[in-house]
Amino acid sequence: MPVIVKIKAVAFLLLSLPLLSLIYRFFGGGLGVDPIETLLDETGQWALRILLLTLLMTPLRRFIRRAWPIQLRRMLGLYSFFYAVMHFIIFVALDKAFYWDEIIGDILERPYIMFGFSALLMLTPLAITSTNNWIRRLGRNWSRLHRLVYVIAAFTLIHFILLVKVDLTEPLIYSFIFVILMFLRWGKVKS
């Protein structure tokens, strides 16, 4: 079996663990005093973490001179999309109990929700065009479209920064990591 298949299998299992943990704790009463808050927080954080992992793959490939990071990248991107969709579904179904007028009101009137929702909207065509078929079909335009990931990451970070009450530590740490990842990417292009 080629190494890449093994890598993908392990990655697939590892990335499912946060979801499995949430399901397990949901039924065992282990989601804390405000389970919906915990669900929103954890799905959001994992979507962001995996998104940043996705952005690590290109610099990693250059550094270790192997192909597998790029071969793994699609799964990471789709997993990030998956957790982001979960995050949104929990917001709509559990937090807002399908009160659509409120949901739409929130998206239009609360900047932090507008940024989050926009990030998810932009991530959707990237998820749809992740298949080999679409890569072929779009040709050069595929890379152009997928550069949206930088905007998506920035919007996600702004979403996080705007929603914390007073402690900016977590969102700033993620932002710092994002800046490093961007530096690793563009810094190398010059050489």
Add this chain to the structure above:
Amino acid sequence: MLIKKPADIAASEITPQEIYLERRRFMQGLGAIGLSSLVSPAQAGYGGQVLDFNKPAQYQIKDELTPYQSVSTYNNFYEFSLDKYGPAKLAHTLKPRPWKVTVDGECARGGQYDIDDLIPASLEERIYRFRCVEGWSMVIPWVGFPLSELIKRFEPGSKAKYVMFETLYDPEQMPNQKGRVLDWPYVEGLRMDEAMNPLTLMAVGLYGEVLPNQNGAPMRLVVPWKYGFKSIKSIARIHFSETRPVSTWTKANPREYGFYSNVNPEIDHPRWSQKRERRIGEYSRRETLMFNGYSQEVAHLYKGMDLEKNY
């Protein structure tokens, strides 16, 4: 001249602090191994010192109580931790006794009081709704006494338009005060008529027992028609003034947290809506009530005021 009446409880009957803490640890241990029922009913419960109190009928509301576990492990108490689950784990460093409360400003009977001289012998249990500005809420059976009773004893003068409260400032007992996430000590304030309203409570216990540290021991304010951050914890100073005090959260973010901070579904927080809240324990959101459902008792305090300007 004495301020207080002779204590109804003889000094010899007051549980020394070390024994009170030891008993709590013992009870928690018993509870952990499922043996708390072996102890007499008066000592069973949540491991704290049991209080004696009346239950005035008008404060025994029908809403379902938030479980003790949730009330005592989900706390915004930044003096200990920015995480809501942190204070329950970390607040053991707080020593509720000995405790002094400084009273000063526009009053005749200011001074440094031992807290046990301030807590009256007759306490009441009041079940209040509690609404956090973040959008969650609880129903809590507090044990305490009306703030108005306490204020009368200090004989505030005619210049006393506002009451200001301060939390203890002691980074040894409250380690997160070493950092500067908020401007310590925590300050809150009420207009005199808000403070004298029958609803305003000084709480010393919950669920029939002495306040756990993380809930603001030994004494905290409960102003049920305002957002929870106004209900200042672990009070160490009471100050009467002519000028309006500046609350810590107002100082931290004046656009988002005003002096009044009355619960009001019509006035959104700049970043999120206040129309609904999540009652802890429930999965959907319920509608937020004007003045947290206490309009009858307090709406008159704000007659003619523009509540949008005076948020």
